[in-house]
Amino acid sequence: MKIAQQIESAAEAFLSSGLPTPRLDAEVLLASFLGKDRTWLFVHSDRDMSDPETEGFRTWVARRQQGEPVAYLVGHKEFWSLEFAVDSRVLIPRPDTEILVEEVLNVPALNRAPCPGILELGTGSGAIAVSLASERADARITATDISPGALAVAAANAARNLGNSRIQFLQGDLFSPVQGDFDVIVSNPPYIAVEDFSRLSREIRDFEPRQALLAGREGMDFYSDIIPQAPRYLKPGGWLLLEIGDGQQQLVEDLLSRSGLYREVAFRKDYAGRWRVAKARKRGSKRG
Numbered sequence: 582m583k584i585a586q587q588i589e590s591a592a593e594a595f596l597s598s599g600l601p602t603p604r605l606d607a608e609v610l611l612a613s614f615l616g617k618d619r620t621w622l623f624v625h626s627d628r629d630m631s632d633p634e635t636e637g638f639r640t641w642v643a644r645r646q647q648g649e650p651v652a653y654l655v656g657h658k659e660f661w662s663l664e665f666a667v668d669s670r671v672l673i674p675r676p677d678t679e680i681l682v683e684e685v686l687n688v689p690a691l692n693r694a695p696c697p698g699i700l701e702l703g704t705g706s707g708a709i710a711v712s713l714a715s716e717r718a719d720a721r722i723t724a725t726d727i728s729p730g731a732l733a734v735a736a737a738n739a740a741r742n743l744g745n746s747r748i749q750f751l752q753g754d755l756f757s758p759v760q761g762d763f764d765v766i767v768s769n770p771p772y773i774a775v776e777d778f779s780r781l782s783r784e785i786r787d788f789e790p791r792q793a794l795l796a797g798r799e800g801m802d803f804y805s806d807i808i809p810q811a812p813r814y815l816k817p818g819g820w821l822l823l824e825i826g827d828g829q830q831q832l833v834e835d836l837l838s839r840s841g842l843y844r845e846v847a848f849r850k851d852y853a854g855r856w857r858v859a860k861a862r863k864r865g866s867k868r869g
């Protein structure tokens with residue numbers, strides 16, 4: 582079969598499996614499978630694929646039809662114009678999370694401080710920490726995750742994108758491996774409520790790590806843990822920035838306000854108009 586026919590046939594298979602972007606998926610997967618880019622496919626659309634190539638590509642098509650995300654099949658995902666290796670140990674970084682990176686970079690305290698200290702909780706692929714390091718060469722960045730597998734992926738992504746790793750990676754539950762104080766604490770924690778899990782698309786539900794998604798009965802477990810503890814690890818006037826899920830803005834605002842630990846509580850929407858980022862500044866001048 583020629584390349585053009587392979588694309589056609591894969592796109593039809595994906596359409597019949599209910600995948601939302603069948604043609605794009607077919608092109609991206611075939612290009613990656615052949616180690617080329619999509620332009621190469623169009624230029625060589627008349628080229629015959631060998632039997633082993635056809636067999637190998639069919640396996641990918643079948644996996645995609647089962648819902649396996651394109652990013653896991655091709656093994657990488659772009660975030661903040663950088664390339665991140667991804668596999669089933671880490672959440673695939675989402676474009677909306679770039680807003681969280683933007684907000685961290687806009688924090689006034691960060692821009693005033695030379696060599697600012699940034700702590701990321703739950704780094705996954707390292708997308709946030711590595712993107713921040715790529716923008717602030719002077720930053721002292723610490724990134725944690727409870728999953729050793731995720732940290733291995735994150736460290737590889739730091740090496741790949743930053744050359745020498747300027748990020749300290751620590752394994753453990755939230756703040757447990759962390760010492761010192763920081764200008765900014767940032768986290769995109771798990772925030773899916775248990776009862777919403779079955780309603781997620783199968784791409785997410787069946788393939789992405791549950792540990793990266795689930796956050797108790799109401800999806801609030803991590804906010805309930807992070808918000809009261811963060812000030813102990815923030816410098817006076819330091820900032821906490823959190824990605825939040827759809828419908829969680831009021832609940833997170835209540836947690837931040839009722840804690841009495843923060844001022845300047847604010848939220849930012851994503852480009853789809855959903856509240857996406859919460860930010861708040863540590864109150865008072867003493868630690869804790």
Ligand SMILES: C[S@@+](CC[C@H](N)C(=O)[O-])C[C@H]1O[C@@H](n2cnc3c(N)ncnc32)[C@H](O)[C@@H]1O
Pocket residue numbers: 671672673674675678702703704705706707708709725726727728731753754755769770771772792793794
């Ligand atoms: C929603 S993912 C975010 C990954 C990445 N920061 C991103 O934005 O793409 C949440 C991450 O938190 C980690 N995690 C879950 N429970 C944790 C805990 N108790 N302590 C530290 N990290 C945790 C997961 O392993 C996962 O990598």
